[in-house]
Amino acid sequence: MLNAFAVLIDGLVYAAYLFIVAIGLTLIFGVMKILNVAHGSFFTFGAYGAASAVGIYFNRGLPEAGGYLLMVVLAMALGLVLGLILERGIMRWVYGRDEVVMALVTYAAFLILEDVVILIWGPGSYAAYQPLLSAGNIEIGELILSNYDLGLIAVAAMLAAACYWGLKFTRYGRLLTAVIFDRETAAAFGINVRVVYTVTFVIGAMLGALGGAIMAPKIAVTLGIGVEVIVLAFAVVAIGGMGSIEGAFAGALIVGICRAATVHLFPQVELFVIYAVMALVLMIRPYGLFVRAQPRKI
Amino acid sequence: MSSPILSVQDLGKRFGSLFAARDITVSIPAQQTVGVIGANGAGKTTFINMITGHLRPTKGTIHFEGRDITALPSRQIKAMGISRSFQVAQIFPSLTVFENMCAAAAIGRAPKTLIGHVRTPLRSQESVAEAKTLLELFQIAPYRDSLAATLPQGIRKLLDIGMALAGAPRLLLLDEPTSGISIEEKFDLMQIVMSALLSRKITVLFVEHDMDIIEGFAERVLAFYDGTVIADGMPAATLADPRVQTLISGPKLRSAVGTGAHV
Amino acid sequence: MVRGDRIAAGSAFLAAAVAGFMLPDWIISLATIAFANGLVVLGLIVMWRAGLVSFGQALYYCMGGYAVALIGRWGGVTDAFLLVLVGGLSAAGISFVIGFLLARYREIFFAMLSLALSMILYGLLVKTESLGSTDGLNVIVPTFLGYAPHQEKLIVALYFLVLVVCATAALLVGAYFRSLAGALAIPVRDNELRVEFLGMSVSRLIHTKLVISALLAGTGGALAALAVGHVDPNMSYWTTSGEFVFITILAGAGSVGAAFVGSLAFESVRSFAFAMLPQLWEILLGSVLLLTILFLPQGLGSLIERLHWGREAKAP
Ligand SMILES: Nc1ncnc2c1ncn2[C@@H]1O[C@H](COP(=O)(O)OP(=O)(O)OP(=O)(O)O)[C@@H](O)[C@H]1O
Ligand SMILES: [Mg+2]
Numbered sequence: 010m011l012n013a014f015a016v017l018i019d020g021l022v023y024a025a026y027l028f029i030v031a032i033g034l035t036l037i038f039g040v041m042k043i044l045n046v047a048h049g050s051f052f053t054f055g056a057y058g059a060a061s062a063v064g065i066y067f068n069r070g071l072p073e074a075g076g077y078l079l080m081v082v083l084a085m086a087l088g089l090v091l092g093l094i095l096e097r098g099i100m101r102w103v104y105g106r107d108e109v110v111m112a113l114v115t116y117a118a119f120l121i122l123e124d125v126v127i128l129i130w131g132p133g134s135y136a137a138y139q140p141l142l143s144a145g146n147i148e149i150g151e152l153i154l155s156n157y158d159l160g161l162i163a164v165a166a167m168l169a170a171a172c173y174w175g176l177k178f179t180r181y182g183r184l185l186t187a188v189i190f191d192r193e194t195a196a197a198f199g200i201n202v203r204v205v206y207t208v209t210f211v212i213g214a215m216l217g218a219l220g221g222a223i224m225a226p227k228i229a230v231t232l233g234i235g236v237e238v239i240v241l242a243f244a245v246v247a248i249g250g251m252g253s254i255e256g257a258f259a260g261a262l263i264v265g266i267c268r269a270a271t272v273h274l275f276p277q278v279e280l281f282v283i284y285a286v287m288a289l290v291l292m293i294r295p296y297g298l299f300v301r302a303q304p305r306k307i
Numbered sequence: 308m309s310s311p312i313l314s315v316q317d318l319g320k321r322f323g324s325l326f327a328a329r330d331i332t333v334s335i336p337a338q339q340t341v342g343v344i345g346a347n348g349a350g351k352t353t354f355i356n357m358i359t360g361h362l363r364p365t366k367g368t369i370h371f372e373g374r375d376i377t378a379l380p381s382r383q384i385k386a387m388g389i390s391r392s393f394q395v396a397q398i399f400p401s402l403t404v405f406e407n408m409c410a411a412a413a414i415g416r417a418p419k420t421l422i423g424h425v426r427t428p429l430r431s432q433e434s435v436a437e438a439k440t441l442l443e444l445f446q447i448a449p450y451r452d453s454l455a456a457t458l459p460q461g462i463r464k465l466l467d468i469g470m471a472l473a474g475a476p477r478l479l480l481l482d483e484p485t486s487g488i489s490i491e492e493k494f495d496l497m498q499i500v501m502s503a504l505l506s507r508k509i510t511v512l513f514v515e516h517d518m519d520i521i522e523g524f525a526e527r528v529l530a531f532y533d534g535t536v537i538a539d540g541m542p543a544a545t546l547a548d549p550r551v552q553t554l555i556s557g558p559k560l561r562s563a564v565g566t567g568a569h570v
Numbered sequence: 571m572v573r574g575d576r577i578a579a580g581s582a583f584l585a586a587a588v589a590g591f592m593l594p595d596w597i598i599s600l601a602t603i604a605f606a607n608g609l610v611v612l613g614l615i616v617m618w619r620a621g622l623v624s625f626g627q628a629l630y631y632c633m634g635g636y637a638v639a640l641i642g643r644w645g646g647v648t649d650a651f652l653l654v655l656v657g658g659l660s661a662a663g664i665s666f667v668i669g670f671l672l673a674r675y676r677e678i679f680f681a682m683l684s685l686a687l688s689m690i691l692y693g694l695l696v697k698t699e700s701l702g703s704t705d706g707l708n709v710i711v712p713t714f715l716g717y718a719p720h721q722e723k724l725i726v727a728l729y730f731l732v733l734v735v736c737a738t739a740a741l742l743v744g745a746y747f748r749s750l751a752g753a754l755a756i757p758v759r760d761n762e763l764r765v766e767f768l769g770m771s772v773s774r775l776i777h778t779k780l781v782i783s784a785l786l787a788g789t790g791g792a793l794a795a796l797a798v799g800h801v802d803p804n805m806s807y808w809t810t811s812g813e814f815v816f817i818t819i820l821a822g823a824g825s826v827g828a829a830f831v832g833s834l835a836f837e838s839v840r841s842f843a844f845a846m847l848p849q850l851w852e853i854l855l856g857s858v859l860l861l862t863i864l865f866l867p868q869g870l871g872s873l874i875e876r877l878h879w880g881r882e883a884k885a886p
Pocket of ligand 1: 306327347
């Protein structure tokens with residue numbers, strides 16, 4: 010019983026984390042059909058930015074609440090700048106080319122940014138444990154849970170709600186839906202697809218950086234975190250269906266729970282269970298849970 | 308007349324709640340030239356798709372030369388002798404016209420085994436010869452070395468049909484051979500296609516919106532409406548059928564003016 | 571093959587062979603790895619011609635390497651030719667099975683699923699103590715049909731082994747490209763529907779390509795394992811696949827030789843960059859990839875000749 014509860018909580022925490030990193034990825038794919046490998050770089054920048062800033066901030070002994078705000082604001086700012094640079098500087102030149110070519114371009118950007126991280130922050134690692142400590146723990150029965158983890162679940166839920174609401178009820182959201190549904194028609198109806206692309210890419214980048222910032226206190230911020238995150242996020246998005254927000258939500262839950270269960274029951278297979286689930290889902294539904302293949306009309 | 312080359316019994320196709328084809332029973336004798344008319348969405352392409360194995364019928368059977376071909380994969384149906392062209396020309400844009408035709412000819416005569424595919428050269432003498440003959444036959448030899456991506460619409464359609472003719476099929480299904488072609492050019496294009504096909508003594512079924520072309524080239528007309536055949540017979544009789552006139556062709560006056568809007 | 575091409579290929583091979591006797595060991599070792607990896611790139615080219623890019627080719631590379639390590643260790647096999655053969659065949663066998671699934675996918679989905687499959691292997695290897703976990707395994711010192719060289723002699727022997735295997739692979743793949751099944755890559759990439767309606771099974775054509783490219787990648791992995799003397803799970807990590815894709819894009823799909831030239835260039839620049847400016851290596855890599863895609867969409871090979879379909883067989 011305790012075990013099942015622990016699996017559930019662990020799974021939810023992990024799912025929350027996955028959802029936060031996957032949502033930016035799926036948004037960009039849904040609208041622009043770009044599988045954005047540089048999403049890993051956004052995550053890395055967010056994590057490094059938050060970790061280094063939080064370290065300085067807490068060492069000054071400033072009020073704790075401000076630390077959280079600082080993390081979030083800084084990550085968003087980094088995402089904004091990076092997203093704009095990438096979209097305006099590189100991506101727009103390859104719009105309309107093969108999806109694989111666009112993915113390769115983001116891969117190139119990712120490689121470059123990996124080194125830029127070293128140039129800015131050096132090869133050492135950062136630990137931003139302070140927010141985790143200051144959030145404290147809570148005891149439920151025999152389980153000791155970190156408030157930060159619970160907060161993570163809340164943040165993910167809020168993000169999901171915000172995306173849902175944003176897409177359904179805001180003007181920009183409806184524009185996005187139109188572009189996702191049919192790009193040519195959207196353009197014909199006077200929607201400025203270019204602007205939609207820029208805004209989407211920047212939002213995606215900000216979400217990626219936010220994911221990094223939120224995760225920074227929970228991980229050792231060190232070289233190579235982006236590399237791992239990117240394949241994890243791919244797996245989540247592929248399970249749910251690329252470009253689908255509901256899909257990212259479902260994919261994150263499935264992967265989160267599966268991983269938590271294997272960690273508790275068969276720790277040996279922890280790493281590959283995610284990809285095994287992905288391969289299994291794709292075998293049954295080639296385009297993920299929430300996306301249907303469009304038969305080609307001739 | 309001998310036994311039919313194609314016979315279709317009680318054919319039906321459902322997409323969810325939509326019946327794209329229902330109760331179609333038709334048989335076509337060898338070497339007949341059949342025109343198919345019908346408004347947009349009447350089910351003409353669906354009919355061809357089922358015969359050529361692109362769509363699996365939800366109901367009914369299809370026999371070709373006495374053999375049941377219902378729901379076989381399209382490549383097997385092609386190998387048995389049924390070929391088709393497409394409403395939107397399906398060609399290989401990054402190859403030249405000649406290379407397109409060579410590919411068609413080579414595939415047509417390739418052995419069926421994997422080893423065979425690896426051991427067959429791309430350009431055997433026979434396939435090159437067939438490709439050249441087809442280019443001449445469809446009068447597109449002057450475009451031989453142009454990239455297919457750069458071709459004008461009419462040449463695309465001719466190439467598409469020419470490729471379908473590679474491998475000597477006995478039944479050829481043409482889905483709107485003149486779609487996307489200006490009214491002035493339509494008749495000439497159809498003339499080229501039909502004389503090429505007649506010289507090969509092939510059974511032809513072609514979809515066409517232009518009633519003048521139907522009258523000029525078809526020996527028999529199938530009129531499709533809402534997924535089913537509402538009239539079947541000699542062109543003059545079928546086009547004069549009041550149901551066909553109200554539902555498909557409109558009075559003679561309109562079809563003489565143009566063919567843009569058959570809604 | 572056109573006569574000029576044949577002469578060029580022959581002289582390149584001769585030059586490489588002569589170089590084996592003249593150049594210092596470290597260059598020979600570098601070239602050995604580069605050519606072994608060139609086989610993987612050649613396999614990617616086979617798929618790329620049909621429009622498929624795999625982000626998981628490291629799966630087969632790693633399979634080949636581990637197969638060599640394992641049968642060397644447990645099977646007591648030391649003959650290099652046999653080891654390489656087994657390495658290649660085991661990768662091809664796996665790919666034959668996976669191919670029934672993978673051949674249904676295209677474009678980005680193909681890339682991602684192959685990536686996921688390679689990551690499964692990575693996850694398995696990392697967690698399996700008996701396979702050395704993250705440390706990997708050492709590979710036995712091979713013999714060559716009874717000949718058992720050591721040190722410098724071994725380095726040279728391995729180099730010639732790689733050279734012979736690569737030359738054989740290049741000839742066979744070249745012949746495949748000229749065959750119907752190989753030449754249909756471009757029609758498949760252009761318009762699958764048409765190929766299917768002309769009477770050829772697209773999924774079978776693609777499945778064949780997957781197996782061929784896995785055979786090449788497995789062989790490359792086996793050779794690399796012998797040359798390095800060690801295998802570890804990173805052989806299967808997605809960044810390894812990424813490097814292979816990188817070289818492929820750089821080399822272009824235009825010719826068989828481009829795979830090896832591209833791989834040699836890549837290894838050289840890498841060892842140079844690692845020594846001189848380690849912090850800028852990935853910036854260099856990324857920039858070159860970016861510039862290639864933006865300005866040379868057909869790869870560096872396109873500078874020399876543009877990809878033509880069956881150009882050499884131009885009919886009279
Ligand atoms: N793959 C499919 N999935 C769902 N519906 C389909 C599919 N193919 C055709 N339909 C529907 O079936 C009906 C018949 O379509 P079909 O393409 O056969 O018409 P058509 O007579 O060829 O029309 P047109 O003159 O426009 O080419 C249409 O309502 C179409 O939307
Ligand atoms: Mg139609």
